[in-house]
Amino acid sequence: MNNKQAVSKKGKVYLVGAGPGDPGLITLRGKFLLERAEVVVYDYLANSKLLNHAPAEAELVYVGKKGGGLHAMSQEEINRLLVEHGLTGKRVVRLKGGDPFIFGRGAEEIEELVKAGIAFEVVPGVTSATAAATYAGIPITHRDYTASVAFVTGHEAPGKEESNVAWDKLATGAGTIVVYMGIKNLPVITKKLIDNGRSPDTPVAVVRWASTPQQRSVVGTLATITEVVAQAKIAPPALVIIGEVVKLRETIDWYEHRPLFGKRIIVTRTREQASELVSKLEEYGAECLEYPTIHIEPVEDFSVLDQALVELGRYDWILLTSLNAVSYFFKRLHEKGLDSRALAPCKIAVVGKATGDELGKYGLCADLLPEKFTGEGLAEALIAAGEVPGKRFLLPRALKAMETLPEMLEDAGGAVTVAPVYQNVPPQGRKDELRTELRSGTVDVITFTSSSTVTNFLTMLDAKDEAELHELLHDKVKIAVIGPVTAETVRKQGLKVDIQPERYTIDDLADAIAAQCRSKASV
Numbered sequence: 233m234n235n236k237q238a239v240s241k242k243g244k245v246y247l248v249g250a251g252p253g254d255p256g257l258i259t260l261r262g263k264f265l266l267e268r269a270e271v272v273v274y275d276y277l278a279n280s281k282l283l284n285h286a287p288a289e290a291e292l293v294y295v296g297k298k299g300g301g302l303h304a305m306s307q308e309e310i311n312r313l314l315v316e317h318g319l320t321g322k323r324v325v326r327l328k329g330g331d332p333f334i335f336g337r338g339a340e341e342i343e344e345l346v347k348a349g350i351a352f353e354v355v356p357g358v359t360s361a362t363a364a365a366t367y368a369g370i371p372i373t374h375r376d377y378t379a380s381v382a383f384v385t386g387h388e389a390p391g392k393e394e395s396n397v398a399w400d401k402l403a404t405g406a407g408t409i410v411v412y413m414g415i416k417n418l419p420v421i422t423k424k425l426i427d428n429g430r431s432p433d434t435p436v437a438v439v440r441w442a443s444t445p446q447q448r449s450v451v452g453t454l455a456t457i458t459e460v461v462a463q464a465k466i467a468p469p470a471l472v473i474i475g476e477v478v479k480l481r482e483t484i485d486w487y488e489h490r491p492l493f494g495k496r497i498i499v500t501r502t503r504e505q506a507s508e509l510v511s512k513l514e515e516y517g518a519e520c521l522e523y524p525t526i527h528i529e530p531v532e533d534f535s536v537l538d539q540a541l542v543e544l545g546r547y548d549w550i551l552l553t554s555l556n557a558v559s560y561f562f563k564r565l566h567e568k569g570l571d572s573r574a575l576a577p578c579k580i581a582v583v584g585k586a587t588g589d590e591l592g593k594y595g596l597c598a599d600l601l602p603e604k605f606t607g608e609g610l611a612e613a614l615i616a617a618g619e620v621p622g623k624r625f626l627l628p629r630a631l632k633a634m635e636t637l638p639e640m641l642e643d644a645g646g647a648v649t650v651a652p653v654y655q656n657v658p659p660q661g662r663k664d665e666l667r668t669e670l671r672s673g674t675v676d677v678i679t680f681t682s683s684s685t686v687t688n689f690l691t692m693l694d695a696k697d698e699a700e701l702h703e704l705l706h707d708k709v710k711i712a713v714i715g716p717v718t719a720e721t722v723r724k725q726g727l728k729v730d731i732q733p734e735r736y737t738i739d740d741l742a743d744a745i746a747a748q749c750r751s752k753a754s755v
């Protein structure tokens with residue numbers, strides 16, 4: 233076959249190794265191509281989180297493919313599909329679990345592309361054998377134990393006439409043997425290796441869903457592993473690692489020992505804000521389920537602010553109590569054809585350092601930053617500075633917010649104009665999924681980082697009465713909150729708070745969760 237990689241108007245198909253499961257294990261080249269894909273064809277071993285790298289408008293095509301013959305689409309159909317998409321002139325990423333050329337039938341897909349004259353590229357991936365070994369604490373080579381490794385498919389039952397695997401020679405010919413797709417035939421494989429001279433005491437590890445939060449691993453020997461796997465009910469996808477190196481797991485095992493390994497945690501912040509908490513919890517080994525409960529939108533009616541903007545000279549102070557207040561206030565200011573210079577007549581006060589930093593983006597420094605990061609703290613600071621009696625305040629803020637600040641200022645003789653600039657709206661649509669997750673009993677922790685995450689989460693949950701609420705948020709689900717105000721909101725709803733850090737930061741929240749939920753593996 234002549235494979236001319238000509239520059240053509242036809243599309244190009246990229247066979248990209250997705251890595252073993254952990255979405256962090258894709259190559260930079262793979263990520264680069266996904267970010268530019270027009271079509272992504274993926275199967276079940278490729279972590280679907282990787283699809284987030286693809287542009288929102290990319291066409292995503294799932295082609296299934298589970299072991300044991302449950303193929304959502306046959307290999308021939310997949311080949312045909314790749315050719316069809318390639319012929320449309322698009323950039324197609326064919327995302328394949330692990331490495332495309334290690335038991336991945338990548339070559340067969342390419343042969344069809346070559347026949348159709350479609351250009352292609354192959355990006356290697358971290359194969360599941362090395363990832364499973366590493367994430368189970370097993371170095372597949374070690375100078376004291378083994379100098380060779382064999383990757384073998386266990387799909388073909390040993391002894392079958394058509395088997396291409398020389399099990400008799402492998403038995404003593406390779407130091408470490410890693411078997412892909414070997415669970416079904418494990419009894420035959422282990423017997424064949426023992427019959428051909430490998431010691432029945434050879435250590436063996438079986439690792440399922442390696443490098444994902446669902447990873448499970450068991451160990452035994454060639455003589456016992458079949459029974460161990462049956463007892464533990466380990467089903468595919470799993471890898472079998474055979475050899476003396478398995479012993480090193482006792483010292484090196486790390487992945488399953490992280491403090492939150494195996495824990496499933498609901499994160500309720502907005503998608504933009506959640507990433508910091510999610511990455512911290514994931515580093516501790518948790519699986520995060522993101523249910524953003526807050527979606528921030530501008531208000532529909534800006535009339536109060538618009539009026540204030542044309543008479544800014546009448547105000548003594550502008551009070552900005554949140555990051556969103558700053559960004560939506562300035563957005564509107566710009567929409568009205570104004571910029572920071574329009575604020576010259578007023579002093580500006582902010583609550584919190586992050587809000588002050590946001591203000592800095594517009595070239596402005598706050599005149600007042602109270603020590604206590606609350607609306608009450610701001611009111612107290614203004615009162616103490618003698619800045620309230622007879623003064624006028626503009627307070628751009630959320631449509632629904634606590635009235636403490638304006639009330640305290642009014643009581644002290646100030647005049648406050650509350651100008652709503654943004655609103656929190658609960659995102660729609662994932663109620664059923666959320667309820668199913670909670671009912672399944674596999675959620676360990678729910679995190680709340682503000683009062684509105686609590687109320688919006690409960691609105692989203694939509695329990696019909698208190699009994700149903702307690703059935704969904706049963707005792708096994710721990711509630712973690714960032715600070716006392718959020719804790720109070722949780723308690724007002726008749727729920728209990730299980731975890732609360734001493735300092736109100738995301739890092740401290742993650743640490744407090746890790747401290748209270750140390751997984752069994754790590755005790």
Ligand code: SAH
Pocket residue numbers: 252253277299328329330331332333334335336358359360361364411412413414439440441442443468469470471
């Ligand atoms: N090309 C892939 C292998 C595909 S064959 C690679 O390079 O990894 C499918 C087999 O790979 C599964 O039956 C299982 O044995 C193994 N496998 C793939 N991903 C796995 C994972 N995350 N954990 C354990 N085994 C995995």
